[in-house]
Amino acid sequence: MRGGVDDGGRKVQELKSALLADITEGEYDEGRLLPSQRKLAEKYQVSRDTVQRVLGVLAREGWIESRQGRGAVVLRTQTVRSRVRGNTAAKRVTLGPLIASAFTAPDVTLDVFTLTSEVLCTHVRVQEERIRAGEIRPETVTIRVLTPSDDEPLPYPRALDGPGDDRPQRHLQGIRRYHTDNLVRRLQDLDRDIDGLTATVEIRRAPLVPYSKLYIFNGAEVVTGPYVPTERPLTLDDGTCLDVVDVIGLDSTLTHCAKDDDPESQASLIVSSWQKWFDSTWRLLAT
Template sequence: MDEGGRKFQELKSALLAEITEGEYDEGTLLPPQRELATQYNVSRDTVQRVLMVLAEEGWIDSRQGRGSVVLRTQTVRSSARENATVRRVTLGPLIAAAFRAPDVSLDAFTLTSEVLYTHVRVQEELIRAREIRPATITVRMLVPDDDQPMPFPYAPGARHDDRPQRHLRGIRKYHTENLVRRLAELERDTPGLTATVEIRRVPFVPYSKLYIFNGAEVVTGPYVPSERPITLDDGTTLDVVDVMGFDSTLTHCAKDSDPDSQDSLIVSSWQRWFDSTWRLLAT
């Protein structure tokens, strides 16, 4: 990926993290394009392309003359007892809480790892600023094998067109490789920190995303099929059928003092599934 492509992905990840963490409430405006270009040291053209893609994905409504309005954030419904009075939370605070532990573990089964990457970046910056100081970070990620036939994305009427599939693989490659790189650099630059990332591939497609935090909390949510435009690296826009994780409300469960409680059993069940899949099916 060239320098322009890297700046595009980094800006998109930064804005996506701010939106999904609830820094911008639904209905509020993102900063003006000129301000974003200055803040992130990118061109106005890069800002415009990122805003166009975020609009295509349904995060914002961006129109000339009125700015970019946030349409939604990534919300999570939690059944954990400590959140009994809270109907909706965002993913960012749950990941942030996981990183307050001395030994952090993240297990994930995901289509592209884009959202996970955006949130880990935020925690990386806090570690570099010495605001949090975990001793170990262990990330295990399951993703579909690149050779695995995917039912999505595809262009209706042109299923032979492999550009949507190549686009998806490119997004996954960028975020998985950069997650590995950033945590390796963080370990190198942070005395006393051990950070490891291992990625394995499975011969099937995730129809829901799965995150397990520190073996004690689970967040899940289905990928919802929808019709939407996508913009390819060469600027071409295609109408495709794709899946979007943000169209579903994520659900959160946490272990409690009762190993037989519903939430504790759900977490244990997903952890067993992940461990077995990691050991027996993934390569």
């Protein structure tokens, strides 16, 4: 499917996102074996063929390693370093609990600048399930997402052997389109289904090359981290594997800070500065 994600590719993308979320949130920690292919297929309600395809992609991208007679071993996870609440040493946390905490507020706001919305969509799905189960009940959920414009090609992903090959760019755009459409649909369904909840999401395109991902929770907390350029294999929807220059947000160590009682403290100023940047970019540059 030109410039998009076909039905088989959607299943692969969904499972890849779910597995990466579980890996980065510590359910499958570094050095730990993943469940068997049969158990993964049952847990995520997909076919064994989809599981095999996703494990192959994750192995080529360096997330897992298949070991003869043992199964797939997790090689790396993502780290968020936080100095919030008076920690004297940087504390390792994960993104999921930070987003979950943000969703306990009566009025939830998420401002996000990201390359594909893949991780955001995965975490919002978890919070949607909590809302539907009655575990949390915010009154409003407002999400604003800035992503790059499709009008101008980015410097990544770029095929190493053929810089003029547009397939990596079309692949990226298809993934971005899939996840942003998914996010919009989920918020629309929440707004329709849950009495007393107003849920909205707006996606805007900015003429910017993302050098980092940015999350702002309720105007009070910031998580940010650089996209790290690297050479890696990229598996297209049709199964073709290309060697590309790309960036992987999950490769970086994210940092977390929150406003405190002093508006002039370093943490408060960092949050305020990022919020000002996002608001200005949203208003003046994005379409």
